Amino acid sequence: MPDATVARLPEYLRTLSRLAERGIHSVSSEELAAAVGVRSAQLRKDLSHLGSYGVRGVGYEVETLALEISRVLGLTGDWPVAIVGMGNLGRALASYSGFVTKGFRIVGLFDDDPHLEGEQVGGITIRPLHELAAQVEEHPIAIGVIATPSRAAQDVCDSLVAAGVASILNFAPVTLTVPVSVDVRRVDLSTELQILAFHAQRRALAAAGLNERGDRRGDDLIDAHQHLGPVVSR
């Protein structure tokens, strides 16, 4: 299954759940694709990787498809999660409701700041990181979330890996070094902001009739008039 497809399955699932809540039991690829913001051919190709769950001439049954996607993503199982780093971000994550849904369950909160030790967040007690190994003995951890400052991230990562955690979600803006068998995904606010800034700058330069180097383009006929154009889903 292509990585690009896997990355879109959660979107499809979320949208299907929303349709189900609204009492809709059947969708065509055209409708579902529009709701998600992709092309219908893309959606059909993606779903074809799961098998054949549609009905020709009709569409897809919402509940069936949602269940199948859940199954493929592994959400029918139970995924115990540990969060390391209980600063503002770690707390936000720990109390994030979307976490609990769909098979993810927070079973451990860690921070080495002695001021935080023993404090409870969302009913779970914060423990120092060196207790990780013991924790894993009793309650295994499938996914580790790193919400520490950058400087601590690699050490924390090493501890998680040593404790047998093979899936890591990293919020620190650093590249982690791990064994190939460990899966790391990174979520980085400042990278996203910088990408937005790049596009914003390009728009600004284009509107001013300039190219990326700041030289004026001779053939430019763009008007600076505010014109937002057609609407799209993102």
Next chain:
Amino acid sequence: MPDATVARLPEYLRTLSRLAERGIHSVSSEELAAAVGVRSAQLRKDLSHLGSYGVRGVGYEVETLALEISRVLGLTGDWPVAIVGMGNLGRALASYSGFVTKGFRIVGLFDDDPHLEGEQVGGITIRPLHELAAQVEEHPIAIGVIATPSRAAQDVCDSLVAAGVASILNFAPVTLTVPVSVDVRRVDLSTELQILAFHAQRRALAAAGLNERGDRRGDDLIDAHQHLGPVVSR
């Protein structure tokens, strides 16, 4: 410039800054690529889109290259940011130090909860969303960050767009509908968790000698022995 390249430039910049801090003034594509976790050919191809900033037979000058990437990303300018939604996540973002660096500056915090109105976070007063338009009059906003619950996200987005904000960073797990001229990027914790779960499930099934459907494979010789393999940077 390819989108994929733009997405990597912030990584390169971050790594270059770290090298500069350590007093390193020159790197080869091989060294820098290794530090970032990409292939050297990829790095050279990416940098070639910026122009020719390397020296054949030597490498790249760290400071020069960092400055050039900053310029291309638009980080030499000033990017006023507004955050909407002052729950746990919004607060974490508002007090996130990485925000302030590199030209991003928080100029507005908004939330419609009357209990929060007037409260200060990081020296900035929380205001109700309907004051957005007035705020934009005095202090323009380049980037809007949506940190509200899903149900409010589209309305907040519409308000931002109406106020002239053309770059939006969305933390709510919904697909936003915007005019094509508006740039939206989404950061979604639960999507990332689900992708990790998918890969974790595949590993688990593979280790058990099963394929994705749960059928046992006849030709399977994988041993369940824990073998982490070589190390990579992610």
Next chain:
DNA sequence: CAGTGTGAACCACTTCACAGCC
């Protein structure tokens, strides 16, 4: 001669367009 910059080959993913099926 070491290491950049880049055409060419390769690969992954997307889109098209339509055969096949309910």
Next chain:
DNA sequence: GGCTGTGAAGTGGTTCACACTG
């Protein structure tokens, strides 16, 4: 008749391999 599922074509991005240059 209408919509899925999918080969085939198209697109964008990565990797290779080497000519070129300080």
